[in-house]
Amino acid sequence: APVKTDNAELIVPEGVYAETVLSVTHYTDHLFRFRMTRPAGFRFRSGEFAMIGLMVEGKPIYRAYSIASPSWDEELEFFSIKVPNGPLTQHLQRIQPGDKVLMRKKPTGTLVLDALTPGKRLYMFSTGTGIAPFASLIRDPETYEKFEEVILTHTCRDVAELKYGFDLVDEIKNHEFLAEVVGDKLKHYATVTREDYPFKGRITDLIENGKMFTDLGVPALDPEIDRGMICGSTAMLKDTKALLEKAGLTEGANNKPAEFVIERAFVG
Numbered sequence: 001a002p003v004k005t006d007n008a009e010l011i012v013p014e015g016v017y018a019e020t021v022l023s024v025t026h027y028t029d030h031l032f033r034f035r036m037t038r039p040a041g042f043r044f045r046s047g048e049f050a051m052i053g054l055m056v057e058g059k060p061i062y063r064a065y066s067i068a069s070p071s072w073d074e075e076l077e078f079f080s081i082k083v084p085n086g087p088l089t090q091h092l093q094r095i096q097p098g099d100k101v102l103m104r105k106k107p108t109g110t111l112v113l114d115a116l117t118p119g120k121r122l123y124m125f126s127t128g129t130g131i132a133p134f135a136s137l138i139r140d141p142e143t144y145e146k147f148e149e150v151i152l153t154h155t156c157r158d159v160a161e162l163k164y165g166f167d168l169v170d171e172i173k174n175h176e177f178l179a180e181v182v183g184d185k186l187k188h189y190a191t192v193t194r195e196d197y198p199f200k201g202r203i204t205d206l207i208e209n210g211k212m213f214t215d216l217g218v219p220a221l222d223p224e225i226d227r228g229m230i231c232g233s234t235a236m237l238k239d240t241k242a243l244l245e246k247a248g249l250t251e252g253a254n255n256k257p258a259e260f261v262i263e264r265a266f267v268g
């Protein structure tokens, strides 16, 4: 059905929702977050992604976006990069409250609790916007029912890019019911690679040289206890996966739960 917006008649394609932008927060020249309405019938598992789009010159353009809000939230949140000539993000970075954003109806993804076998400690390894699926999972009480300890690692080039993650953890600590559910189970390990910062280096290097474990006060990776989820660039996935495999963890999927799962973060 055609959806009437402020300035145009938007024809919404079959199998697609048109939702209203509620708020937009810009963090850096390259990063922003937006929240939009959640369609009444839209169900997803925390950690999944959806195809998000805009009409550009009469044609819909979509990209895969992890849903950053948890499955219980009545709004939907997304964390995005801004690419100057990105087919979608050059337009998406200009959205304002009240604008319409398209979303295909079927969410999917492997960074879900169901794809992991039971364990005690859950690592979420992220770089850049790869933190988005974990923004969902760290706000889902089910994560803390299934794991005794949850470690979110976030590595960015610059300190300013870490702000979304720090805001998230603050939000959880100040949240009416999440604060109690999460307690002291969540640890946030933020590192930077191209600026001075107390915690410096790629997460892969910090795993290899053991500094991550020392900093966090946890033992080395153990396939009996530890589970992992990885979200970042193709190179980051490959290198982090190799380290988990070296520690004896095996990769799982929705139809074959195992000790860790991976998914490429949105690019371009």
Ligand code: A2P
Pocket: 127, 128, 155, 156, 157, 192, 193, 194, 202, 203, 204, 233, 235, 236, 237, 239, 240
């Ligand atoms: P670095 O600054 O050393 O390249 P990008 O924006 O390129 O995706 O990078 C985001 C963060 O991920 C940066 O801190 C970057 O570190 C880091 N990174 C890039 N490639 C890898 C990799 N293969 N393994 C681990 N971390 C990586």
